[in-house]
Amino acid sequence: MAMQKWFGEARLGIFVHWGIYAVDGVAESWAFYDGTVTHEQYMNQLHGFTASRYDPHAWAELFARAGAGYAVLTAKHHDGVALFDTRHSDLSVVRRTPAGRDLVAGYADALRERGLKVGLYFSHSDWSHPDYATVRHPAPQEVPVNDSRFSTPPEGREDPARWDRYLDFRAAQVREVAELFRPDLLWFDGEWERSEEQWQMDALARDVVSLLPETVLNARLTGHGDYATPEQGLPVEPPEGPWELCLTVNDSWGHQHTDDNHKSVGQLVRCFTETIGMGGNLLLAVGPREDGTIPQAQADRLLGLGTWITRHAEAVHGTVAGLPPGHHYGPSTLSADGRTLYLVCFGTPHETVSVRGLSTPVKRVTVLGNGDVLAHRVTGGLGHVPGVLWIDAPTGGQVDPHATVLAVELDADLDVYRGRGRQ
Incomplete structure (x- = not known):
């Protein structure tokens, strides 16, 4: 892979965590993983996810006015619910929710019409797949969060054959995303739950590059990514090479009804300028409601940041x-x-x-x-x-x-x- 010039020139991206978790306003995927709600309660949100006011062109216009050069949408989070019409599982908003349609295609088309690069998030891990929790991380003590029945089998109950079947499933869905949407950027996540060897990252990377030779890949495609992704805190020392700070507008990635702890426009300008001053991009996260609308408090902050960027574009772009x-x-x-x-x-x-x-x-x-x-x-x-x-x-x-x-x-x-x- 080779880093694409557009990524370094963009300086700002918008991270969109959208999924069934917006119905009850619980943490995306983690709500059932850590026992805040049961898996059954979490999945019951499928019935309330409508996307009834989803307007991808309005999203694209907002992102462009914010000064962004790209956006990244959660095509599939750790909960396993796909926002696209996957052929390899019935766990999608197309088949299991009132939304009843592919939500990624419209997003990709709208961004491209507005001149923005299309990024898609895809989780290696799938805590709802029956074959997922079948092998253990070789060094589980390094990642204490892995101690869950949704990611790790009981001691002595590993099943490598089922794990290989899961890897085939993951590879098939990644190929779907690549072929259906031709993203300019693939943003992987969930890599901490297995070693690079267990994930068979070499094979996955070869597959992705063969389909998308010019697509930018983040470093969570372990051993093969183009750039680093620190999150929720500006590093004191910048990572080596290209990088991107992932930051929420409030305290949550997805929409949580009671989270009104939004950063001010001034704080976002500070985070943005400190990031680009160290050579990084800012990937700023918003969480749409289940109907597809972005809360006004978040939209206002994006527009405020965009006003500042427009006035000072000379110091932002091409620097x-x-x-x-x-x-x-x-x-x-x-x-x-x-x-x-x-x-x-x-x-x-x-x-x-x-x-x-x-x-x-x-x-x-x-x-x-x-x-x-x-x-x-x-x-x-x-x-x-x-x-x-x-x-x-x-x-x-x-x-x-x-x-x-x-x-x-x-x-x-x-x-x-x-x-x-x-x-």
Whole structure:
């Protein structure tokens, strides 16, 4: 596999966890796995899943206005319920719910019409399949959550033949997703429950690449993915290579009726800029209701983030990670040609904004979004150790309510000093 250029340029994706769990507002799949409800109670939600107001074109429009370049929809979560018309199981919203139709096809078509890349989530694990809980992880102590009858057989009751049958089933469904929807990105999950060898990841990867040679794959296709997927917390040190932070708008992946702990637009802007400042993408999760509508509180936050991105698009698209930590009190990005540094300033800067260790001379500093020029000067410096760049702080209408961006035009390629000075 080779990482596709579009992924690094997208910067923002929308993660859509949609399934029968939205009916009662319980945790997706985990609600029965951890015993919050019985499996029977969980599956009873099939009768209430209608998708009656599902409008994939409205989703695509919202995602585009949020500034996203792609979205990822849960084609099949750990509960085994497929949102597409699978031939290999009757456990789908097509056959078992009032929705009665394939919900993935319309999503894929609508995104492509709007110019967005199509991502689909698929879980290796299937806690409802009769052949799934038939072998144990070779090192179960490493993943304590595996101790469940839905994923692990009793001691001494392993059945490798049934496990091989499950692997055939999984491979068949992955091929269905590949052939039916030709996704630009396949987002695997559930890999922690078995070893790479048990999952036969080599064979699965060969199969996927033969069908979708240009599709981006996440690292949960263990040993074969194109990028890393930390979730729910920005890493202090970014992963090596391409990566994506998976983050919920509130505290839940799917729709939970009582979860109103939504992050503010300002907090989302902060998470987004800190992520792209370290070279990653943000995959921001929303949870539609069972009828297919995205809660207004979540839509409003996507639109708020999109407004900020539109105003500061120059610092977002076509940029790479900016200054290493310690040079500026905030994230930054760098233009592809290495000649413009974008400094993100949270809150209202006072007096000056400073940059340490910048060796490249500065030609001009402007406020991104309105073009106002800010005075700047350098103090100190000794030999090869640069002085401190001081930029007059933006004031009044120059200050963005969420994050102000200063465009620092450089006289040459960016060069920063990382030494310790004269000892």
